[in-house]
Amino acid sequence: MSDSNFTVSVRVAATPDQAFAAIVDPRSWWGENIEGDASRVGAEWSYRYKDLHYSRQKTTELVLGRRVVWEVVDSALNFIEDRTEWTGTTIRFDIAPKGEQTEIVFTHVGIRPAVECYAICSDAWTGLITGSLRELIETGAGDPDSVEKTAA
Template sequence: MKNYEHSITVKVTPKRIFNALTKEMSNWWTEMTASVDKIGDKTTAKFEDGTTWSFEVITLEANKTLELFCYQADHIHPVTTPEMRTEWENTTLRFEIIDKGKHTDVHFTHVGLTPEVNCYDICHSGWDHFFGAAFKSYLQKQIA
């Protein structure tokens, strides 16, 4: 089925966006255990509720593409079912940065997050907030 996708447009450089994705995720998503600089680097997203998602960089093209493969997931949420806890495992976060000159588009796909997945509604809302709103706002504040 169709993966979760969302695009934003911002008036910042591709380099600025790439840095926000590889070095500053803790500033707009959640606490990350490490920044990522090269293929094979690993980092874990840690949430206050105990949720953790561990990622490995599988694609990294400076100022253009970042793909993070989720190799470990422990999704804890007030409405999480046992099936939901590991649903992010073997999914990929793909960020594509497209330079349009005066602005830059960022296309995000969570490959594997489809309507058939139990956590789809929760995660869809979460990504709309964190990527669609918080990330965009974070980037725009940097230029103000």
């Protein structure tokens, strides 16, 4: 199990298409300091949080109402020894209807218990996916940049 990628899932009271639309708008749930467009295949965009985290993603797969995939092409995490630990990892959202709800399975491929940022990154992702993203989908208002609240 120690080589498993980080995964968290959440069920939301929304359609798969509504969940998809929220996911491809990371500025509304992940962080306000995002430059670029995550909603187009081939587009590169970046996330920055203070001087602690920078990452540049490339949107590599979009299947309406079913899947979103971002490849991390560059990163600088200033809170761990290997600052490029995210580079070469994949952020994936699998979306599926579950009765009256929609299930989102989030996987950060390459972030495993053996890597340094696992504890901090898994706490932050869990809070963002089960908190901010879920709130955006269900209420129309996420809580971007809530990473310190969830990781603290």
